[in-house]
Amino acid sequence: MDWVGFIARLFSDFVSILGEMAPYLLLGFFFAGLLYAFIPRQKIERYLNGNSWRSSFLASIFGIPLPLCSCGVIPTGIALYKNGASKGGTVSFLISTPQTGVDSILATFSLMGLPFAIIRPIAALITGVTGGLVTGLVTQDEAPVQHHKQEEEIHKPFKTKVVDVFRYGFVEFIQDISKWLVIGLVLAAFISALVPDDFINVLKLSPLLQMLLVLLVSVPLYICATGSIPLAAILLLKGLSPGAAFVLLMAGPATNAATITMIGKVLGKKSLITYLSTIILGALASGLIIDYWLPLEWFTQAISHTSLHQHHTGLNWLQIASGILLMVLIINGYIQRYRPEKPSKQITPQEAQQAFDFNSIQMVSNKVIKVDGMTCNHCKANVESNLQKLDFVDSAEVSLVDKSVSISGKNIDMKKVKELIDSLGYKCI
Numbered sequence: 001m002d003w004v005g006f007i008a009r010l011f012s013d014f015v016s017i018l019g020e021m022a023p024y025l026l027l028g029f030f031f032a033g034l035l036y037a038f039i040p041r042q043k044i045e046r047y048l049n050g051n052s053w054r055s056s057f058l059a060s061i062f063g064i065p066l067p068l069c070s071c072g073v074i075p076t077g078i079a080l081y082k083n084g085a086s087k088g089g090t091v092s093f094l095i096s097t098p099q100t101g102v103d104s105i106l107a108t109f110s111l112m113g114l115p116f117a118i119i120r121p122i123a124a125l126i127t128g129v130t131g132g133l134v135t136g137l138v139t140q141d142e143a144p145v146q147h148h149k150q151e152e153e154i155h156k157p158f159k160t161k162v163v164d165v166f167r168y169g170f171v172e173f174i175q176d177i178s179k180w181l182v183i184g185l186v187l188a189a190f191i192s193a194l195v196p197d198d199f200i201n202v203l204k205l206s207p208l209l210q211m212l213l214v215l216l217v218s219v220p221l222y223i224c225a226t227g228s229i230p231l232a233a234i235l236l237l238k239g240l241s242p243g244a245a246f247v248l249l250m251a252g253p254a255t256n257a258a259t260i261t262m263i264g265k266v267l268g269k270k271s272l273i274t275y276l277s278t279i280i281l282g283a284l285a286s287g288l289i290i291d292y293w294l295p296l297e298w299f300t301q302a303i304s305h306t307s308l309h310q311h312h313t314g315l316n317w318l319q320i321a322s323g324i325l326l327m328v329l330i331i332n333g334y335i336q337r338y339r340p341e342k343p344s345k346q347i348t349p350q351e352a353q354q355a356f357d358f359n360s361i362q363m364v365s366n367k368v369i370k371v372d373g374m375t376c377n378h379c380k381a382n383v384e385s386n387l388q389k390l391d392f393v394d395s396a397e398v399s400l401v402d403k404s405v406s407i408s409g410k411n412i413d414m415k416k417v418k419e420l421i422d423s424l425g426y427k428c429i
Contacts, residue, residue, distance in 0.1 A: 006193060014189035015323065017111070017230045019315040021185075022322035024110040025226065028103025032067035033169025035102065037161040048085035048093065055089030056132025060125045063097030067104075072176055072378035073097045074259055078266050078425050079382040087267060088136030091275050094263065096128025098253045103173075104225035108249070111233040115298040116246065123250055123286045131278035138270045175333040176376040177224050182330065184227030188234040200239030207291040210244035211284055215251055219280070222256035225249075233303060242299035243287030251283040258373075262425040338401060367407045367414065370429035371421055374403055379426070386420060393417075403429075 039062075047058040068076060073094060081090040100121050109117035156164070200210070223231070231252075232245040255276065264272040290299065315323075374380060380398040383405060387396035393409040407417065418428045 009193040010189050013192040014185060016315065017185055017188055017192075017233075018323045018326070019319035020110050021107045021226075021230065022326045023318055024106035025103055025181075025326060026322055028067065028101070028106045029169040029173060030165070031065075031102040031106075031169075032173050033165035033167075035066060036168040036173075037156075037164040044080065048080055048089035052086065052088040052133050052136025053129075055086045056092040056129045056136070059085070059089040059092035059132060060096040060128030063093045063128065064100050064121050064124050065102045065105075066097050067101040067173055067177075068097050068378065072376045074262050074425065075376075075379045075382040078262070079386065081266070082386065082423065086136065087139045087271055088132040090267065091135040091271055092128040092132030094259075095131040095254060095275060095278055096124040098225060099124040099127075099250055101225050104229065104253075107226055107229050111229050112236070112245075112303050113299065113301075115294075116242075116249070119246065119286070119290070120249060123246075123282060127250075127278050127282035130282070131274055134278065135271050135274045138274060139268070170329055171333060171336060172377040174329050175337050176378070177226055178330040178333055180222070180224040180227040184223065184230050188230035191231070191234045191238065195238050197237065198239055200235070207241040207243050208288070210241050211247045211287045214240075214244045214247045215280060215283060218248055218251040218283075219255045219276075220257045220260075221252070222258065223252040225253040228252045236299070236303055241287075241291050242296065243289075243291035245299075246290050247283045247287045250286060251279055254279045262373075266423065266425050365409070365412055367412050367417075369405050369407070369414075369417070369421075370403055371398075371405050371426050372403060372429050373426040374398060374400060376400075382424060383421065383426065386424060387417065390416060390420065 044062050047062070048055050063073075066073075077085075077090050077094045077097070080093060081087070085093070105117055105120060108120055205213070228249050232240075232248045235248070236242060236245045260272065260276065263275055267275075371383065374383060377400075380400055383398050384396045387393050387405070387407060390409075390413075392411050392413060393407055395408045397406045398404070399406070405421075421428050
């Protein structure tokens with residue numbers, strides 16, 4: 001093998017895919033920040049209880065544009081459930097949200113064309129509502145869960161919200177998806193450089209068999225909605241049917257082994273079976289409709305117009321600048337996450353004396369526990385906010401680097417702390 005030539009092709013394909021996606025991803029990150037800053041979770045919680053149809057429909061409508069992949073949607077969905085959302089609304093949110101997102105819809109358009117970008121949110125809406133309705137029916141005889149008290153909505157100044165737009169969209173959100181985005185880009189570049197263009201056609205697999213094979217790989221493995229796009233685009237160019245490519249876009253982000261375990265633990269087996277069945281059947285139905293009912297040209301012509309189809313096509317200045325900016329933001333995200341924390345301030349005797357609550361003669365104490373399963377900033381926010389609802393907790397701070405939670409309060413009841421963390425789907429070590 002000509003290793004020099006292979007590495008050159010690999011780098012060229014990586015740059016080409018990155019350049020195609022970067023402008024749309026940056027725009028998507030900005031919209032993600034807007035959604036985060038101006039539509040707080042407390043507003044969504046109000047609409048996710050009540051009858052199954054209403055909660056399922058609204059959960060999907062709210063969930064489709066939200067930029068949450070599987071690692072972030074599970075803790076967010078469970079937190080919504082603990083704060084009053086119905087099981088039907090929660091399952092609807094868990095099905096529809098990871099399939100799409102404003103960033104992934106824009107990136108889908110950039111690499112795969114308008115038809116795929118339109119069908120993704122439609123499929124997410126249909127499967128989300130269906131899963132929510134079925135969950136409401138099969139779990140109607142179950143005892144209602146004891147919900148936590150809802151957080152009061154915090155009204156922030158407009159200037160603070162603007163800062164939150166850029167902090168979340170271009171730092172925290174990038175921290176959460178950058179690992180899987182880079183993995184998706186690198187795998188797509190490897191497939192593009194190594195696999196012949198007619199590879200899948202040579203195998204002579206029927207579209208249905210292609211879908212089943214993609215489904216077999218997609219369900220247990222984790223891949224985010226944005227990271228799945230370059231893989232699906234490259235496989236489509238290598239001969240994968242458009243329907244099978246859509247199965248990857250739909251089932252890959254919506255399921256993985258960790259998600260399956262957590263849903264079964266928190267929502268129960270009936271909800272889990274409904275969740276998996278809806279995604280699997282919905283993905284297959286969508287794939288079959290694309291391959292057998294819709295014109296093939298809608299999907300093949302769209303992707304042939306991107307620079308992925310012809311590697312010699314040069315990138316324009318906007319794509320190059322956006323690609324460089326995106327890589328800088330990814331690197332910055334890792335620096336921000338793993339930079340050493342400032343050493344805690346030493347408590348003076350005077351401050352220790354002030355730590356007493358003289359009305360109840362109780363001492364403020366600090367506890368640090370290890371928690372497994374926290375992977376992103378949404379996990380961090382959900383653990384912190386739910387712990388702070390406990391009467392004896394004054395503050396809670398999560399460190400994603402060493403998977404720990406620092407708790408400060410009076411007469412901390414560690415049994416209740418651990419029960420709460422377990423109810424959110426995490427595990428105290």
